[in-house]
Amino acid sequence: MPFMKGRAPIRRTMQYLEAGKLILKERIRIFSVNYNIFGDHHHGARDFVFWYLPQIQYKNPDVQVITFKNLTPSPFIRCYYENGEQMLIDIDSKSKEEVHDHLLRVVCKSEEELGAEMQAKEKKDxxxxxxxxxxxxxxxxxxxxxxxxxxxxxxxxxxxxxxxxxx
Incomplete structure (x- = not known):
């Protein structure tokens, strides 16, 4: 199978994409990640982009996801909201799990919101x-x-x- 070739082919499976927990809030329109491909303090950002960005793109089809490489001295994530506001998240020297957990708390929907949406989707009447x-x-x-x-x-x-x- 050609899609199972390359580095970490598990990232291209539907099971892996559907397992993502990062479902962004409705107000977020653009999600950008800025990092360098070299440097120790960018290691967590590189791993985050490699492992979690495909899940973010799959789970949030209405959000534009952008990566900027080698343009910044320190890695960061910037979220652009529909009303023009921006949120800047510093991910300097953080591991991919720390970045993932921080994004879950800050820019993602809560478990209660996701449960309510799921229940509304399965409407029985x-x-x-x-x-x-x-x-x-x-x-x-x-x-x-x-x-x-x-x-x-x-x-x-x-x-x-x-x-x-x-x-």
């Missing part, structure tokens, strides 16, 4: 839903649908036993 825990147990209860075959037998032209025998 949709009339198209049927099954356990919904208004209708079976699709046959909706007007215009065929009744259950257990109650009323299907017409012979719709049953494979007769349909395949005719050929």
């Amino acid at each position: 949709n009339p198209a839903n049927f099954g356990f825990g919904c208004d209708r147990h079976c699709i046959c209860e909706i007007p215009g649908q065929l009744p259950c075959p257990a109650v009323v037998p299907l017409p012979k032209h719709m049953r494979g036993k007769y349909k395949n025998a005719e050929d």
Whole structure:
């Protein structure tokens, strides 16, 4: 498989991308990371970009993610908000885990917000839903649908036993 070649190919798997915890707040429009490819105090920023930036891009499709390399003496992250404000986060000499945890606390949605959004997404009062825990147990209860075959037998032209025998 060609996508499993290169440095750390696990980063290109769907399971890895979906495991990301960095879901940015709705107000953030641009997320930029500034770092150098050389230097010990940039090591955490390089590792953060290598391991966590693909997850951020996958989990936040409406946010523009930018990296600037070799333009700054010290690494930092800058978040641009939709109202024009900016937030500057210093990541000098921090490990990738410290940067990840700090971003979780500062610019990401809380667990309560994510839980509320998930619950709203799975709204159960949709009339198209049927099954356990919904208004209708079976699709046959909706007007215009065929009744259950257990109650009323299907017409012979719709049953494979007769349909395949005719050929």
